[in-house]
Amino acid sequence: MHNTRKITDDIIWVGATDRQVQLFENLFPLAHGMSYNSYVLLDEKTALLDTVDSSISDIYMENILHALGGRELDYLIIHHMEPDHCANIEAVLRRFPDVKLVGNKTTFKFLEQFYDVHVKDNYHPVKGGDTLELGKRTLKFIMAPNVHWPEVMFSYDISDGFLFSADGFGSFSPLDGNLFSDELDFDGRIKEESRRYFVNIIGKFGSNVLKVLKKLNGLPINMILPLHGPIFRDKEHISYMIDRYRQWASYEPEQESVLILFGSMYGNTENAVGNLATMLAEKGVKNLRLYDISNTDPSLLMSEMWSYSHIVLASPNYNGDLMYKMDTVIREALRLNLQNRKISFMTNATWGGAALKTMESYFEDPKHFEIVGEPVKISSSVKVDNVPEIEALADAIVASLNA
Ligand SMILES: Cc1cc2nc3c(=O)[nH]c(=O)nc-3n(C[C@H](O)[C@H](O)[C@H](O)COP(=O)(O)O)c2cc1C
Structure with missing residues (x-):
């Protein structure tokens, strides 16, 4: 009927x-x-x-x-x-x-x-x-x-x-x-x-x-x-x-806050971004969102990238380069013309590779993107020694949010 x-x-x-x-x-x-x-x-x-x-x-x-x-x-x-x-x-x-x-x-x-x-x-x-x-x-x-x-x-x-x-x-x-x-x-x-x-x-x-x-x-x-x-x-x-x-x-963010997208096979990169998120929260950042790109649909990640002003991308090296799912997420966002965002990087290497270089190459146009802070580089797992560089990145992001 x-x-x-x-x-x-x-x-x-x-x-x-x-x-x-x-x-x-x-x-x-x-x-x-x-x-x-x-x-x-x-x-x-x-x-x-x-x-x-x-x-x-x-x-x-x-x-x-x-x-x-x-x-x-x-x-x-x-x-x-x-x-x-x-x-x-x-x-x-x-x-x-x-x-x-x-x-x-x-x-x-x-x-x-x-x-x-x-x-x-x-x-x-x-x-x-x-x-x-x-x-x-x-x-x-x-x-x-x-x-x-x-x-x-x-x-x-x-x-x-x-x-x-x-x-x-x-x-x-x-x-x-x-x-x-x-x-x-x-x-x-x-x-x-x-x-x-x-x-x-x-x-x-x-x-x-x-x-x-x-x-x-x-x-x-x-x-x-x-x-x-x-x-x-x-x-x-x-x-x-x-x-x-x-x-x-207009590719204007909807909110001034931090979106963290990470890939991780064994949990160590996740541990690093988890620590970054805690430091950001302790420094007063609200509405933080952290997504594992391997189990989150890219359409939601795209939507969140449109919403947030600051995006942290964290990826292990994988077969000498960027984890392919992270590569796909970044390329899709750029194909959709994402711009006007503040980007930070974190990588993890056990022996080496081009993950960071590849991520940086995607965001090198200063008309569309500003890189915030120094990339954090983890060697296999997070150690107390990494805390200062993670903290430095958190400080740079907070300074950028308050600028
Ligand atoms: C299939 C595979 C390939 C990998 N390739 C590399 C590589 O090319 N270079 C490297 O330094 N580490 C490589 N790794 C090690 C990862 O970078 C390692 O998982 C990482 O240091 C630990 O982070 P995670 O616990 O977040 O996965 C590889 C791991 C896997 C499973």
Whole structure:
């Protein structure tokens, strides 16, 4: 049976949650599934805003038919051509052969590449700034290239200030009846999962995000309706999300504190960073976080790297170089364009290798990174003799935090 919920009298959520999926994009761990949002607008004309993933196709079609209540579908607006939002375009076309597909040139190019659909007569191409009159509501299209993929666009409902933001403002999150952030644990899970989603999905494209935020400047935004996770209608939540998007996209840290990422086979490097963390805590640093990179998902590490101002990287030498999981974490963060961070190093060698040199080489651009303190070098296990150099690093980090 259908399962829909009214957003307003004329906007109906017709999405669903896939609770069996464990990895989004077959990469990112999901705690309790993933929601795929889609919306039906009932006006003089009817519109469907995006479709959903193939995993929820069955209920999705029931939802659309129920929401339309026997009416025809005039428009399908395609904000993003990724398969988790487009897997049902062909099904919609089969059910409503005359529906107009609203998208831009790149949308239609990707549609033809992904699916064997040849329906040029159905295309309703739009550019940034174009509008679509539905009756009481008018949608204005805002191009948002690379706010994930190149074809992405947002639409803005002029009458009520509702922003349909594609993957923007999404999160790794199921929806369990409560659709709105003000019905959910906003300060806990939603904030955390919104950042993890932003960093891993959109984080690389900070400058594009900033361009779109500029286009939205001055527009009243009374509701944000993303394609994943909760809808934002609470004014404080809306401002929080827009402020965070500006901060994350500018690669500005969210907090002045220390994140410590370490690798360790036999516990000695862990012992060294544990001592560093205790010294930092004793010197007054709060909200320290320490992660073993071997058993923490990289998507969480990326999210934390976006949050913290200071990052300590600690790795043993391994086969003459950096432990490969540490190498992967650093390279992924740099691929996502992490910058504007203060970095410190710690290494452990039993006989020698290039671990430190390799880590230093990744952060040598002074425009993007500042190296804090002298690297701590452990020989196999931590000794009392190492205490002064660990303490010196803690002092340098504290001085940098207080600068
Ligand atoms: C497979 C393997 C390869 C290693 N390669 C090196 C190496 O190239 N150079 C080195 O100095 N130590 C090497 N080590 C020793 C580690 O650096 C050693 O585990 C470390 O000094 C102790 O830190 P841990 O207890 O945090 O693992 C290797 C260890 C393992 C298990």
